[in-house]
Amino acid sequence: MSTKAKDRFHVLIVDNSDETLSNLKQQLTGGGYDVMTAQGVESALAVLDFKQVDIVITALRMPIGADGLDLLRYIRDHFKSVEVMIITAYPDIESAVQCIKDGAQEYLTKPFSETELFNAVERIKEKIIRRKTASPEEKPGQFLGIIGLSPKMEEVFERIDRAAQTNANVLIAGESGTGKELVARAIHYGSYRAEAPFVSVNCTAIPDSLLESELFGHVKGAFTDAKTLRQGFFQIAEHGTIFLDEIGDASPGMQAKLLRVLQSKEINMVGSSQIQKIDIRIIAASHKDLKSMIPKGLFREDLYYRLDVINITIPPLRERREDILPLVSFYLKKFSEEMELKNPPVFSDNALKALKNYSWPGNVRELENLIQRLVVIVDDDNIKVSDLPESMRFNVIQRNSSQFKTLKEVEQEYIASVLASVGGNKTKAAQILGIDRKTLRLKIEKER
Ligand SMILES: Nc1ncnc2c1ncn2[C@@H]1O[C@H](COP(=O)(O)OP(=O)(O)OP(=O)(O)O)[C@@H](O)[C@H]1O
Ligand SMILES: [Mg+2]
Missing domain, CATH: 3.40.50.300 (P-loop containing nucleotide triphosphate hydrolases)
Structure with a gap:
């Protein structure tokens, strides 16, 4: 995941007063937070349903409908990763205790200064960061x-x-x-x-x-x-x-x-x-x-x-070729373990090159099936180009090391790339090349 999306904090402010909403919004936006507002619990729920929210700052009392405590409890049950801060102009110990019991992280009494607000939000933010880093890291890729x-x-x-x-x-x-x-x-x-x-x-x-x-x-x-x-x-x-x-x-x-x-x-x-x-x-x-x-x-x-x-x-896989090798390793390991092989077989450089250049019309499922088949059929530990299906073999051309290519080589490479782009379908390749299928077959056979 890119750090950008991870690090931005999304705050939802819920209050029936327009004035409170716009004041808090202005302060928090100035502090670098991404701020959304809702005028009541109903609209807050709609935002929670559709947007990513990290912190909810809600008034405790609201004149109509559900109040801040209802919202707090709903969030505890349905949005476990969202932290809640309660603000109220009518503080009393009982409701404060109840809010903390129900999982509110902070309880702020109006009026409060900008510093008090930021300190409270920062404490919640740190808690979220700690939780995110404590959870087991996904393997890269x-x-x-x-x-x-x-x-x-x-x-x-x-x-x-x-x-x-x-x-x-x-x-x-x-x-x-x-x-x-x-x-x-x-x-x-x-x-x-x-x-x-x-x-x-x-x-x-x-x-x-x-x-x-x-x-x-x-x-x-x-x-x-x-x-x-x-x-x-x-x-x-x-x-x-x-x-x-x-x-x-x-x-x-x-x-x-x-x-x-x-x-x-x-x-x-x-x-x-x-x-x-x-x-x-x-x-x-x-x-x-x-x-x-x-x-x-x-x-x-x-x-x-x-x-x-x-x-x-x-x-499609052909538009993200960087993923081919990680997928190949993943499935090699998986199927080798299933077959109880001591070590997974190893691909030759050219065989890997063929996989990387292939068009994968069946995407990851095709790759998964291929690796499974290869793990079952190869009897030495090496997978060579000749073990691959015909449609993939055209992707690698063995060439001598001289800098310039012969016309023949250029022709062969071009044929190979066209074949690769149509998944080895000779009829389609012949159409693109403007020759008939038989001529194409002769050209391919001559090369082998
Ligand atoms: N990025 C990936 N990493 C690991 N395995 C993957 C990945 N993408 C697909 N697969 C595997 O490829 C196979 C096909 O995936 P899935 O069934 O989800 O595809 P699909 O898009 O639903 O295909 P279809 O349209 O044919 O139903 C599954 O075995 C799945 O586990
Ligand atoms: Mg499917």
């Missing part, structure tokens, strides 16, 4: 079990971190095999919902006729086959996360039903008129470009915007 050290993956990690600290819906985009489900799980297990279920729903797999009962459950006797009461995905995931995988393949009927749940946060079991409130975080994923499906009428715009509150787009 790895975040919640996700491998990646490219700047593009750093950005993905930052977004996962932010998503995990909020309740906002998340839309994950990325080609097949880039790790969409892995990212969804990381968000769930990094959030306060980690103890509750993570339920993965494949939107392609549910026929329209079973949709409602699969999603929302049914009561006994709701239809002929409903012999007993059965819970749907949404009931099973209560307090946890529902992962709507391949949302781009959801039928129009399913899209409409999902939209309704997202809007109302309520469901009905089939055969029951009773409405159930649900408390669920929604994460959706698709390898399709949903935005481009909207004008064609294939995906509902209203559903898209409900889901795309936090967007995480995972770039």
Whole structure:
């Protein structure tokens, strides 16, 4: 993670008085804090749901609705990493004791000086820093079990971190095999919902006729086959996360039903008129470009915007080649341990070069499968270019050391790079090169 996002402190001030809000905001902004304000507990909760917040400074008494103590308790239960400071113009020992018991870090009585304010906020800040450094460090190049050290993956990690600290819906985009489900799980297990279920729903797999009962459950006797009461995905995931995988393949009927749940946060079991409130975080994923499906009428715009509150787009592996070698080492170690090998096999330089230059149309899943296969099939400890699938071998050309290349070499290198860019597909490569497949094959065979 970049230090920039880690070091900035986000403060949310909650008070019904405009004047207090703007005074405190001005002071803290001047002190280098990123400051947000809310005029009551309700709007504070909305900010907590959608923004990263480190410290909440809240008034104790508020004339309407919930008060500072309610907010404090809610934060203790739902946003464990957020620290709270209470400010009040009506101090009494009893409420102060209660606030500290309920987990407030600081209790400040109005009026207070700017120095008193800063001292209190600094104490909280130090506590947060101590907690962050005390927690076990992730290995470098790895975040919640996700491998990646490219700047593009750093950005993905930052977004996962932010998503995990909020309740906002998340839309994950990325080609097949880039790790969409892995990212969804990381968000769930990094959030306060980690103890509750993570339920993965494949939107392609549910026929329209079973949709409602699969999603929302049914009561006994709701239809002929409903012999007993059965819970749907949404009931099973209560307090946890529902992962709507391949949302781009959801039928129009399913899209409409999902939209309704997202809007109302309520469901009905089939055969029951009773409405159930649900408390669920929604994460959706698709390898399709949903935005481009909207004008064609294939995906509902209203559903898209409900889901795309936090967007995480995972770039394909060929756009972050720095991650290839760390992934290769990770999977070599993993599969060698599974095979109980004493030492993981070692790649020759050229074999590694071939992996680095390959286009990986199947992304990390393809890499994972390849390494698993190699660990099983190689019988000496070395993996050579000849052990690799044909489509990868073209990425390495053995050349003599002279500075200039022959025309033949240039031709071979060019053929190799075209083949690599189309994942070894000779028909496509021949098309690009403007020759027929047979000529291409002859040129490749001559080289070997
Ligand atoms: N950065 C990564 N680090 C380690 N393993 C990864 C990484 N990205 C993906 N994987 C692994 O690759 C495989 C595919 O990942 P996942 O199933 O999450 O991809 P996906 O994007 O959901 O693919 P699809 O669109 O095909 O469903 C999994 O075994 C996952 O553990
Ligand atoms: Mg998937």
